[in-house]
Amino acid sequence: MKFEGTEAYVATDDLTMAVNAAVTLERPLLVKGEPGTGKTELARQVAQALGTDMIEWSIKSTTKAQQGLYEYDAVSRLRDSQLGDERVNDVRNYIRRGKLWEAFTADRRVVLLIDEVDKADIEFPNDLLQELDRMEFYVYETGETIRATHRPIVIITSNNEKELPDAFLRRCFFHYIRFPEPEVLRRIVEVHHPGIKPQLLTEALTQFYEIREQPGLKKKPSTSEVLDWLKLLLAEDLDPADLKRDGADALPKLHGALLKNEQDVHLFERLAFMARRQQGR
The missing domain is CATH 3.40.50.300 (P-loop containing nucleotide triphosphate hydrolases)
Known part of the structure; x- marks a missing residue:
């Protein structure tokens, strides 16, 4: 078999x-x-x-x-x-x-x-x-x-x-x-969270891959962590607009499910601080 x-x-x-x-x-x-x-x-x-x-x-x-x-x-x-x-x-x-x-x-x-x-x-x-x-x-x-x-x-x-x-x-x-490509990760998410709204999933996965690719990140979030994050997003009944980030708010919603050490949290806080300074000029 x-x-x-x-x-x-x-x-x-x-x-x-x-x-x-x-x-x-x-x-x-x-x-x-x-x-x-x-x-x-x-x-x-x-x-x-x-x-x-x-x-x-x-x-x-x-x-x-x-x-x-x-x-x-x-x-x-x-x-x-x-x-x-x-x-x-x-x-x-x-x-x-x-x-x-x-x-x-x-x-x-x-x-x-x-x-x-x-x-x-x-x-x-x-x-x-x-x-x-x-x-x-x-x-x-x-x-x-x-x-x-x-x-x-x-x-x-x-x-x-x-x-x-x-x-x-x-x-x-x-x-x-290897870490799954976006299409494979979508299939994995569908297994664990069937029926998730496509727009929410697209926005969430876009942010997720942006976080993984952020230079200087000490621990990249994994498949299990994105599944936990999506579970929280669904529990909070958030929509794609709620996930939108700008430079002044670099940390994702419920980021504790994705960022697992203070160094990575401080990295995104510094990015937000620098963005605010540029906006204030």
């Missing part, structure tokens, strides 16, 4: 090609792109489109690769032995399965999402090379090898916070989600 997007997710041709190529090659799909461009949601929609489950492993700065395989709780076993608990006779009672173990032993093929891999230590991707390549790992405490019953579809996301090792990249099929 081929992935072609879903009713809730607008996938471009190159993105669907990347997903299907990774599935065919049985390689992890490494997806990069700006935060908020739908990388995590892609895994959910692939699982939905293929009629299977998704197992999500959210990576943090403290996450170790071993946690994705399993963890041995030696402290609990020691405590139970001191209490005379019979559970200590079977080490399996103290093995906590990780997300890879869950995906490998699922009763059907699942989508395994390794989310924001670049948050972890630089060695994290390399530590998973063999397990993702061979689809198996060894449990030293029990002496057993866990092999994938059904090879999962692995989707790995990265926000490009740090470079990933070449050895890891060689084993992945790579795709960069």
Whole structure:
């Protein structure tokens, strides 16, 4: 079965090609792109489109690769032995399965999402090379090898916070989600806000792209942020005329949904201040 997007997710041709190529090659799909461009949601929609489950492993700065395989709780076993608990006779009672173990032993093929891999230590991707390549790992405490019953579809996301090792990249099929063109973004908006007035959408998207292209902007607003902004505009029942800006009022309406740090807010405030000074001459 081929992935072609879903009713809730607008996938471009190159993105669907990347997903299907990774599935065919049985390689992890490494997806990069700006935060908020739908990388995590892609895994959910692939699982939905293929009629299977998704197992999500959210990576943090403290996450170790071993946690994705399993963890041995030696402290609990020691405590139970001191209490005379019979559970200590079977080490399996103290093995906590990780997300890879869950995906490998699922009763059907699942989508395994390794989310924001670049948050972890630089060695994290390399530590998973063999397990993702061979689809198996060894449990030293029990002496057993866990092999994938059904090879999962692995989707790995990265926000490009740090470079990933070449050895890891060689084993992945790579795709960069570019920020959508206006026509694609219109289709995305229609999915989330069906029936939005064309004039309001045109004015809102015009302003949105102007903000993204403003020189000196520290954080460009993303797809998720424009969807939030439009939701607020609809809730306030604003019309296109309400969104009109002039030089003296450079900040967009409800700008807190788009501008997420004080540096960018100050940038637009300075633009407004300079515009007012020019008008006063």
